[in-house]
Amino acid sequence: MRIDLHCHSTASDGTDTPAELVRNAGAAGLDVVALTDHDTTRGYAEALAALPAGLTLVTGAELSCRLDGVGLHMLAYLFDPEEPELLSERELVRDDRVPRAQAMIANLQELGVPVTWEQVERIAAGGSVGRPHIATALVELGVVRSVSDAFTTEWLADGGRAYVEKHESDPFEMIRLVKAAGGVTVFAHPAASKRGQTVPESAIAELAAAGLDGIEVDHMDHEPATRARLRGLAGELGLLPTGSSDYHGSRKTCVLGEFTTDPEIYGEITRRATGAFPVPGAGGGAGR
Structure with a gap:
């Protein structure tokens, strides 16, 4: 079973439409794909309508957060997209x-x-x-x-010459909001130092104590030694270790299914979620 829990469409900064994304995921031999556009759920309906037989869609989003001046991304899965508090916070980020x-x-x-x-x-x-x-x-x-x-300090990286901050959520508050909306939270690419400054492992421990469900371990921006360290950290903190491509279509070099999530970990994510359910193709309806 091949499971990719971090993908983007044209609803944010991917180059595949939501329909193209699910069709390409099916063609790539994936069994499960998550649509996790930045701070938006706008691609859900199109992806669900185009969902091919044999592929299950996990609805989600990648949420922009900031902790002690350091930007971080929180993957949220299977939350109720209409829950008012979480919707309001996502709109603040999106509108900025x-x-x-x-x-x-x-x-x-x-x-x-x-x-x-x-x-x-x-x-x-x-x-x-x-x-x-x-x-x-x-x-x-x-x-x-x-x-x-x-994405260097020469241009657009955090602190770069052209960089401008935007509204970003407090990750502790975001964990609370996602949980209240029935969702599951995973810290995306926590050690992707190529992208800029990362939070220390002590902060990950604090997030785990606050209810963080998992950390993305297997990711193109993590070297093998980093993945091994993060997997050990996940074990120490009781976090679910996930893997995914962070697919953006032609905008990045990663490919669908480049890294995947263990089926047992995926099963635990779905067991914890109460805001929505994974939708099997073809052409299912949205989760509750």
Whole structure:
């Protein structure tokens, strides 16, 4: 059983539409795929309508958080997307994305880069706008060779020359909100130091004590030694270790199913969730 619990569509910063994502996941031989767009659930309906036979969809989101000045991402699975408190917090984060992107574009223009909001808006194509869309614009302009090359202090990385902060949630509060909405929380790529500063393991322990369910261990941004260390940490803290591709379509080099989650861990995630259920294809309805 092949399970990929971290994928993005054009509802945020992926290049596959939600329908294309589930079709491609089925073609890649996956049995379970999670749709975890940034701070939005807008792709659910399209993904569910296109869900092929043999593939199960886990609904979720990747939520933007910040702890002691360090950005981190929280994967939330199988929560009730209409739960008012969580919905309100997600809308605060989502609505701040446009002014934040426009401010980063202004910074880039001051640095002599001829990027425009119209260009970034075209690239985002109605999705929840984020730094990867601006990075793609820099690739189009020949400023950098790849999206990942834009995520340096030279350009868009945390603290970089063009970086602008956005509203991000407190992770302890986010754990509470997701749990109240019946969901399960997993700390995404916690040791992805290539992306910028990461929180210390002591902070992961505090999050675990506050109800964090798991940590993403097997991920393209974790070296083998890092994965081994995180797996040990998960064992020490009683956290569920997950694995996933963090697929973004053609925007990144990762491929569907590059890393996967153990079926027993997936089973425990689904047992803990009460806000929604995984939906088997073809063309199921949304979870409760």
